[in-house]
Amino acid sequence: MTPPPAAGLTVWLTGLPSSGKTTLAHGIGERLRAAGRRVEVLDGDVVRARLAPELGFSRRDRAENVRRVGYVAHLLSRNGVTVVCALVSPYRDERHEVRALHDGRFLEVHVAAPLDVCAQRDVKGLYARQRSGELRGLTGVDDPYEAPEAPEVVVPTHRQTVEQSLDAIWEAIVSRSP
Amino acid sequence: MTPPPAAGLTVWLTGLPSSGKTTLAHGIGERLRAAGRRVEVLDGDVVRARLAPELGFSRRDRAENVRRVGYVAHLLSRNGVTVVCALVSPYRDERHEVRALHDGRFLEVHVAAPLDVCAQRDVKGLYARQRSGELRGLTGVDDPYEAPEAPEVVVPTHRQTVEQSLDAIWEAIVSRSP
Secondary structure, three states: OOOOOOEEEEEEOOOOOOOHHHHHHHHHHHHHHHOOOOEEEEHHHHHHHHHHHOOOOHHHHHHHHHHHHHHHHHHHHOOOOOOEOOOOOOOHHHHHHHHHHOOOEEEEEEEEOOHHHHHOOOOOOHHHHOOOOOOOOOOOOEEOOOOOOOOOEEEEEEEHHHHHHHHHHHHHHHOOOO | OOOOOOEEEEEEEEEEOOHHHHHHHHHHHHHHHOOOOEEEEEEEEHHHHHHHOOOOOOOHHHHHHHHHHHHHHHHHHHHHOOOEEEOOOOHHHHHOOOOOOOOOOOEEEEEOHHHHHHHHHHHOOHHHHEEEEEOOOOOOEEEEOOOOOOOOEEOOOOOHHHHHHHHHHHHHHOOOOO
């Protein structure tokens, strides 16, 4: 495989719950590590517990969570780390804000499985809980998801294998000018 | 000057308000940059605005703030960055927790000007606001400060110049085994 450039970069995976973000983030993380890169995978749930345990899922709290993770990714990536973020990050405004902060070191990946596929996978049981009335404000169902307008990569995880999605993301990473 | 080792490290400056933490943090940051190291200075006030705008100054909120900054310092330092943190961080427990997270990559500096000197300097006017009754819970006055029991460095900023304090911290950084 072509090695990735040595400069830091943030690879931002956005998409509905159960679209495949976490799987792809760890897969890309492994490939990058194997290529000798410094890597941090910031997975939405994990990083929320460390950086934003008090935040909920209101419009405002989601925005603040995205901003906060974006700031940490910015600090890491400007120090040569490739940061792979897996966050629903449903709103365009905050994703744009995070991109702007990165001064070019940003690659947006839309993990684009359609809602019915995600609801069927339902890795964490969120869609079932929403249907049963136990949960409100689930992104894509009764809370907005604003798909990226111009992401660097789109991976339709319902139509291709994990390996194919990883290849597409990898290609975008290595083809960036350093 | 002897160059610092190439491994990541967190240099944690703790001390009363106006003890000199920010000045020393930026001074050390400059020296490290001049030596070609990757550096991030995480200054208490700045980083609070980015990572913890909702937190106040209760025991619990202070603890959470310290933990959060400590986590970010951990992520950076394990990727080869020298992180210089300037935080009052008044409680031993959270400083120990942050140290433990770092797995050896941690150097605690007690910026140890006595209270009367800090109150006289009063860089941000906090001591005056406390005296006038406008502010409550000022560390060292009507809120606890638990001095480190075994910091790697103590800098008595009331008895030596900034350069002398920087030299002492620098010495501790370069003398660490990599």
